[in-house]
Amino acid sequence: MAAGLSVREPGEDAFRKLFKFYRRRNPAPDLSAVTDFSQNRGTEGKVLDAQLSVSAVSTQDARKAGLQPVSEWKAYGLEGYPGFIFISNPFLPGGQCHWVKQCLKTYPQKPNVCNLDLHMGAGETSDLWGKSKEQLRHKGSGRQEPKTLLEKLRWVTLGFHYNWDTKKYSPEHHTAFPIDLAFLSRQVAAACGFPRFKAEAGILNYYHLDSSLGIHVDESELDHSCPLLSFSFGQSSVFLLGGLRRDEAPIPMFMHSGDIMVMSGVSRLLYHAVPRIVPCPGGTTLPSCLSQMAFHNSATISLSSDPCTPEDWEVCSKYLLNSRINMTVRQVLGPGRTFPAESEEGHGAVRGYEGSYHPDSDEEHNDGTAKRPKKNGSNLESSESDMSSITH
Numbered sequence: 482m483a484a485g486l487s488v489r490e491p492g493e494d495a496f497r498k499l500f501k502f503y504r505r506r507n508p509a510p511d512l513s514a515v516t517d518f519s520q521n522r523g524t525e526g527k528v529l530d531a532q533l534s535v536s537a538v539s540t541q542d543a544r545k546a547g548l549q550p551v552s553e554w555k556a557y558g559l560e561g562y563p564g565f566i567f568i569s570n571p572f573l574p575g576g577q578c579h580w581v582k583q584c585l586k587t588y589p590q591k592p593n594v595c596n597l598d599l600h601m602g603a604g605e606t607s608d609l610w611g612k613s614k615e616q617l618r619h620k621g622s623g624r625q626e627p628k629t630l631l632e633k634l635r636w637v638t639l640g641f642h643y644n645w646d647t648k649k650y651s652p653e654h655h656t657a658f659p660i661d662l663a664f665l666s667r668q669v670a671a672a673c674g675f676p677r678f679k680a681e682a683g684i685l686n687y688y689h690l691d692s693s694l695g696i697h698v699d700e701s702e703l704d705h706s707c708p709l710l711s712f713s714f715g716q717s718s719v720f721l722l723g724g725l726r727r728d729e730a731p732i733p734m735f736m737h738s739g740d741i742m743v744m745s746g747v748s749r750l751l752y753h754a755v756p757r758i759v760p761c762p763g764g765t766t767l768p769s770c771l772s773q774m775a776f777h778n779s780a781t782i783s784l785s786s787d788p789c790t791p792e793d794w795e796v797c798s799k800y801l802l803n804s805r806i807n808m809t810v811r812q813v814l815g816p817g818r819t820f821p822a823e824s825e826e827g828h829g830a831v832r833g834y835e836g837s838y839h840p841d842s843d844e845e846h847n848d849g850t851a852k853r854p855k856k857n858g859s860n861l862e863s864s865e866s867d868m869s870s871i872t873h
């Protein structure tokens with residue numbers, strides 16, 4: 482680590498040790514201890530069935546969001562982690578394609594904010610999709626080929642735009658939250674017992690095969706009684722769920738495409754990180770739930786005037802061969818609350834952003850420990866010298 486970059490020098494705590502273990506390239510780590518909810522593997526009696534509110538979401542609304550009826554969802558909790566809910570891919574066949582397409586084609590557009598805005602002009606960052614799609618579609622697997630703008634995308638913020646420097650939200654930096662994503666979030670939150678959840682801020686993280694997201698707690702939101710929702714698409718990842726203290730050893734678990742995680746109650750403020758992306762074997766395929774896209778039956782068409790077409794999906798699937806997308810949705814303010822006056826503020830900050838709070842890829846520098854926010858803002862790390870490490 483370069484001198485002066487460290488915000489603080491934590492000891493070799495249990496979380497950091499496991500982060501480094503799973504982040505390691507050579508030799509690749511043994512993943513047999515990673516809990517896999519979809520396979521009932523590695524759960525060692527700690528997994529509980531989570532109770533969902535089946536009647537809180539109509540089958541019609543679930544379908545509109547691309548989801549199966551709640552009665553079909555497989556939802557789990559973990560003993561000792563009240564408020565943590567893991568929903569194993571509840572999407573309908575074809576239901577994920579709308580969200581992937583939105584993350585690549587729609588949400589990066591203005592007025593939303595993305596990492597490329599920090600060092601490129603408005604003209605250059607407009608229509609990333611249009612500027613990238615042909616090149617991406619025809620791209621070979623050669624590492625030497627220049628990256629498209631879409632491949633340089635690391636994060637997008639929605640609604641109340643998270644400020645990576647101050648680690649705060651502010652009323653001045655707000656644009657309309659996407660209606661379709663608010664709808665999806667409302668259904669998931671309602672099923673988990675939060676019928677009044679209001680999607681107010683979103684952070685989309687774009688990971689490549691060498692990306693990781695450093696150890697952190699999401700505590701910048703002003704009301705922690707509201708859950709944090711997390712949706713994953715594309716290649717799988719290892720997610721580390723820790724405790725309220727940084728030195729508690731985390732539980733490693735896989736997040737696969739379509740999986741949804743809800744952090745609420747006591748688990749809302751747990752340390753967590755993503756040390757590793759785990760591509761499908763061979764690196765040339767998509768997870769099976771994504772390879773059977775049913776366009777004729779696209780469940781989400783009614784949510785958007787721009788449904789995901791087969792041509793769109795060709796670009797999305799090419800992108801996802803090497804990538805993972807995660808959307809987190811947050812409620813920033815408590816019900817009926819507004820932002821406090823500046824002088825009353827005592828809130829804010831993402832605690833312990835160790836490594837990067839944007840996907841990052843710098844192996845040497847990415848041991849899960851806090852660094853000064855990079856110019857790109859976030860905390861993602863990647864082993865290239867660009868900015869693939871997430872450090873929100």
Ligand SMILES: O=C(O)CCC(=O)C(=O)O
Nearest residue numbers: 684686699720755807809
């Ligand atoms: O990518 C993930 O699974 C986690 C993302 C996350 O923790 C965040 O955006 O705060």
Ligand SMILES: [Fe+2]
Nearest residue numbers: 697698699753
């Ligand atoms: Fe987080």
